[in-house]
Amino acid sequence: MRYNERELLFLARQPAEKAAEILMRLPKKGSVLKKRLVKLVVNFLFYFRTDESEPIGALLLEHCRIIKEEENVFSISFVEEPERKYCFECDSEEQCQEWIEALKRASYEFMRRCLIFYRNEIQKMTGKDPLEQYGISEEARFQLGTHKQ
Amino acid sequence: MKLNERSLAFYATCDSPADNAGFLYKRGERHTAYHRRWFVLKGNMLFYFEERESREPVGVIVLEGCTVELCDSAEEFAFAIRFSGTKSRTYVLAAESQAAMESWVKSLSRASFDYMRLVVRELEKQLEEMRWGPASGCGGCQQLPGSWKPKPSGPERSPERLPALPPILPKENGCAVWNNVSGVDRPPDTSICSGYDSEGNPQPPPLPPRRRASSSEAGSAGAAAAESPSTFCRLHERYGQEVARLRQDWLERRRGPRP
Numbered sequence: 001m002r003y004n005e006r007e008l009l010f011l012a013r014q015p016a017e018k019a020a021e022i023l024m025r026l027p028k029k030g031s032v033l034k035k036r037l038v039k040l041v042v043n044f045l046f047y048f049r050t051d052e053s054e055p056i057g058a059l060l061l062e063h064c065r066i067i068k069e070e071e072n073v074f075s076i077s078f079v080e081e082p083e084r085k086y087c088f089e090c091d092s093e094e095q096c097q098e099w100i101e102a103l104k105r106a107s108y109e110f111m112r113r114c115l116i117f118y119r120n121e122i123q124k125m126t127g128k129d130p131l132e133q134y135g136i137s138e139e140a141r142f143q144l145g146t147h148k149q
Numbered sequence: 150m151k152l153n154e155r156s157l158a159f160y161a162t163c164d165s166p167a168d169n170a171g172f173l174y175k176r177g178e179r180h181t182a183y184h185r186r187w188f189v190l191k192g193n194m195l196f197y198f199e200e201r202e203s204r205e206p207v208g209v210i211v212l213e214g215c216t217v218e219l220c221d222s223a224e225e226f227a228f229a230i231r232f233s234g235t236k237s238r239t240y241v242l243a244a245e246s247q248a249a250m251e252s253w254v255k256s257l258s259r260a261s262f263d264y265m266r267l268v269v270r271e272l273e274k275q276l277e278e279m280r281w282g283p284a285s286g287c288g289g290c291q292q293l294p295g296s297w298k299p300k301p302s303g304p305e306r307s308p309e310r311l312p313a314l315p316p317i318l319p320k321e322n323g324c325a326v327w328n329n330v331s332g333v334d335r336p337p338d339t340s341i342c343s344g345y346d347s348e349g350n351p352q353p354p355p356l357p358p359r360r361r362a363s364s365s366e367a368g369s370a371g372a373a374a375a376e377s378p379s380t381f382c383r384l385h386e387r388y389g390q391e392v393a394r395l396r397q398d399w400l401e402r403r404r405g406p407r408p
Contacts, residue, residue, distance in 0.1 A: 001158065001207070002208030002209070003210070004211055004238065005150060005214070007211055007213070007238075009212055010234055011211070011213050041191065042193070054150065056150065056153055062156070064156070078153065080156065110194075112265065117264070119274035130272055
């Protein structure tokens with residue numbers, strides 16, 4: 001699949017929502033844990049060799065599952081291939097929990113649900129649609145009930 | 150750089166709602182011929198397929214840090230997705246009608262993650278102000294620990310538990326979040342609800358805890374408020390009083406038991 005690599009590399013260099021050196025293992029058979037710089041920017045998780053400025057890879061965090069595995073360890077897998085797990089071993093349980101929370105909120109789809117929820121709440125309380133001022137109230141993506149999981 | 154392509158392809162073709170879809174002409178990078186492709190916009194990802202029925206996209210354009218503008222072109226209804234940076238590419242696309250062009254320009258210019266985050270934060274702030282008053286009146290609220298718990302039908306709350314928005318997460322490297330070219334600056338803030346059940350499946354954000362007094366039905370305390378401004382003011386007053394009382398309790402508990 002073609003993609004705008006230059007722009008994605010540019011994105012990888014932006015200040016991160018969250019970044020840390022974490023042990024990471026790819027879902028490939030025979031993969032071992034390796035220390036990587038892991039960086040969360042918008043809904044992408046970039047991972048770098050610790051001494052390199054260009055990422056080895058990027059994971060788009062949509063339709064994914066973030067699961068706590070054993071102590072200090074969490075995994076990312078995608079709904080269409082739940083057994084294929086990217087594993088991350090943190091330095092501490094606290095760090096592990098922080099990453100799980102951050103990654104769960106990192107998807108566009110999650111934000112969309114929040115927006116729909118807040119919109120609905122505000123509308124219930126005030127009788128007015130808060131999205132009208134932005135001119136986006138009619139957009140299909142913000143309608144209640146159109147989102148399927 | 151490796152991408153999780155299989156997951157990307159899944160995202161492109163699964164039945165989650167598309168923010169826009171339709172045929173567009175895409176100008177080639179090296180050769181300036183236009184190719185008709187089926188485009189699907191989901192979130193900040195613009196996928197394009199050879200044909201509408203294709204099972205996998207030919208490519209994807211990640212829409213972060215770009216501007217969308219009309220452009221001069223021999224081609225009618227043309228517009229461009231422009232990225233910052235000297236070596237960056239500009240994607241020139243053309244729609245098949247004026248209406249289609251306008252629709253695409255509108256949805257593409259609002260497609261970024263940052264834009265979405267901005268709107269979510271704004272609504273969150275509005276909701277918070279409606280419940281607890283402007284920040285100055287209850288400045289302590291935002292720092293109070295606690296987050297929405299996934300109990301959509303739980304009006305029963307112990308009085309000590311002050312429902313509050315999730316705390317602002319500490320940043321690992323202290324860096325601000327990157328803003329896209331629209332130039333809006335916001336402090337980094339991930340105070341949005343955790344929306345997953347115990348298996349890590351995405352759930353809609355839970356309904357916030359509701360005061361029983363306002364409504365017999367969980368989650369619809371607002372119904373009364375919507376009826377008239379005075380009802381809302383009364384509710385607002387009541388919430389405010391409870392907050393003041395809880396803060397008082399909390400402060401007293403912090404001071405410790407009196408001799």
